[in-house]
Amino acid sequence: MSKKKIQNPKSSGLFRDSGKWAVILLLKAIARLPFGCLYFLSDVLYLIIKDLVKYRSEVITDNLIHAFPEKSASEILQLRNKFYRYFCDVSLESIKLYRLSEKELKKRVTFVGTETLNQLAEKRNGAILLAFHYNNWEWSGALQQQLNCKLLMVYNKMRDNEPMDDFLQKAREKWGGEAVKMGRAAKVTFRYFEQQKPVVLGLIADQSALASSPLWAVFMNREAAFFPGPVKIAQKTNQPVFFQHAKRLGRGKYEYSYSLLVEEPAQTDEREILLRYIEKMEEVIKSNPEYYLWSHKRWKHKRPQGTALIQ
Template sequence: MRARTVVDYAVYLLVRVVICIVQAMPARTARQLARWLAWLFCKLLRVRAEVVDDNLRHAFPQLSAQQRSALALAMWEHLFVLVLEVAQAARKIHHTNWRDYATLRNEDVLVRMLLSDRPLIVVTGHLGNFELGGYLLGILGFPTYTVARTLDNPFLDRFVNRFRATTGQYIIPKKGGYDQIVSVLASGRTMTFLADQYAGPKGCWVQFFGRPASAHKAIALLSLENDAPIAVCAARRCGNAMQIELLVYAVADPRDCPANADPIRYLTQWYTTRLEELIRHTPEQYWWLHRRWKDTRRHQLQRKQAA
């Protein structure tokens, strides 16, 4: 057995032990643990502190340094609460009691689209508890297919994907999964994308919180090629841990793209703007530690030179 395999398996076992401990914790103790870990990562270790503060400074220029610091701490607490919620979900949330944990908004819109003969593209971001969102959709009887990067640790990768598949959330690997995505949409099923990550210098450049940001072209392209509406959705925490609001925020039909617009850019900017609006409602539930605005200055310089 290779040394890497031994290390990976040891990490996997450690994670399983931690999850067992978390599952046995009272809710109040788990929330206190999340607060302590948030303080540790935000105030003491200062993990990605400069990235978080720079992102918040550009997104909310009206906030003082003290307000940005408080928002960063709240974000870290949200991240750890998210992990605790996922660890406890399989034991607590079932087909018979999901209403104790989830509130549906605009559910008639979501159900109508999910039952339609047309394929559907669900777009969300690293906002709220997106993992529980997919889990709850499966409990409601609507399996989805999600694109995700394969974890470097194969034991953890299989473990995480087993949790996702418990209620019918199937994972397509980010690398080499395009044909599977096309097959899912061609058969009229539902694809889910986390659409708020940096897409590289050759992505579709759109405005996000007042700055150019590179977004993936594939979502708009798949929508156009498969006649699939795009639904911007979120699974936001409302109040205490394990209290999730499933929300259909907005829907775009590729048939309604303006005739004089580039349809790929139009749809990409449309869903990016809708995600921004959602994030502004609950900024503490967004992952500000992502380097979302890479190459922004280079892109602006290239546009000036082209002009």
Template sequence: MSLAERALRAGVWALSLPPLGLSRAVGRGLGRMAMRLDRRHREIVLANLSASFPEKDAAWVEATARKVFEHIAQVATEIPRLVRLSPEEITAQARCHGLDNVHNAMAKGKGLILLTGHFGNWEWGNIAGSFSLGFGALVVARPIDWPPADRLVNSWRTKGSDSVVVPKNRSARVLLKGLKQNRMLGLLLDQNVDWYDGEWVDFFGRPACTNKGLALLARSTEAPVIAHYNWRADDGKFDVYFSPEIPLVKTGDKTMDIWQNTQNYTKVLEDIIRQKPEQWFWLHQRWKTKPFQPWPREKR
């Protein structure tokens, strides 16, 4: 282990030592400061919220944007604990709902695809969910550019379970093999992709280029798909949810099936986000990729 990696791990360990309540309070303060100082991301969040909730007034948008920054900063102050705490201690800070939905889906023997995104503290929820289930998932993620940081993040993503982090750029064959072995997969579907990787679907009333890989996997393997998400509750714990199975659309038209299932999965994510919009990652430029033709609902 290099000196830089030792220093990184020591620094993260030190950040995990203050009481959780104190860390969160510091996080909220840092979030408010970031909103004032980080003009670029402030404008992204405000624009995203304004366009996604046109029925809300400017005061609501401003207040929700502040909560978004506070939430993300709290996530950043909570994450160091994932290095130090045991899986039991991490899970003790969470309540899991819908575990039977997972077990029932896995009983079909076709594997399971978790439809997920950047809700609540997604890293904490993933560990608590896997430990509560008694088995982990093949988690698709883009490797972090600095290898020591990538190894550190992957160490907590696989803590207390048989989870495996699969690099995004070479995941297809591994995921297909995993489903054949009746494994559980974790796929994010709340990020922007380039036009050649996605389908144009409605997301908060606007065209969003969305990865079609999940729909392709589900259609070709008929593996069940359920949503996996979590929220930070008022008492400080995390409520981790596994939804009922999302119906698969499979007709004789593959092109339309891929589009329709991608749209359906995206609508599930939108409905989840609307529950607690302040706990989703609005800093991301979700609508960055633009269609070549005007969206029919847009005013010209």
């Protein structure tokens, strides 16, 4: 009769943690690479995920087919491959952020529209900034250097991977902004608001919300749920809502522009605020579709019966 091998939970946990820290050491080594080497690595990675791994190929293709029903199969394939190339670049650029110097930043990143953002944030005791998964959203944390107040960057904490979460937060906060967990965003914002300390609350607001969300709208030809939090915070504080457009100027070069989306949220219907945001996202995505995060399972939920669709 064979004996079952009993695994020590402490030793297995230690092994998993050691593996996580080994990955962090690798990421820190990659972050030290000069941009020329970084993009050579990206080119190699592109061939691997396109031809060998075929990373989330079905998800990407399905998302593109629904978003652009007028495109042929060959056009969809071309878009998917362009997305893969962009995805490899932006993934490694996000790692590079950990060691990105201020000198390199100034050569590669420009900001447009920050004057209006600063003026209204000071005048109205803060502002809400709605961004989305388009181009290099991670580098936009450098906006803090252009602001006259604190930038709060809302993020989803990584589950069961503390080393990786710590690595990402250090990279995001290196320019002086404060990373805030999604569940604490409203509480932290209201605390600053009550103390009359202006902050710019930055949210990647195209995250996939739960099916139980009351806000459902058509986004890129498909019904999608949206988190009500950003709209609720804007209406409660009546802080102006801005939209971030990350434009790619070249490999590793970006222009971040900020335009006013809603000046008086308290006097604007929540559905109107959301629809304006969606309209701006679609306008940007359609101009250069390959730069959106199509591998994200954005449309995985179905709208529950009885939940109205915002139109």
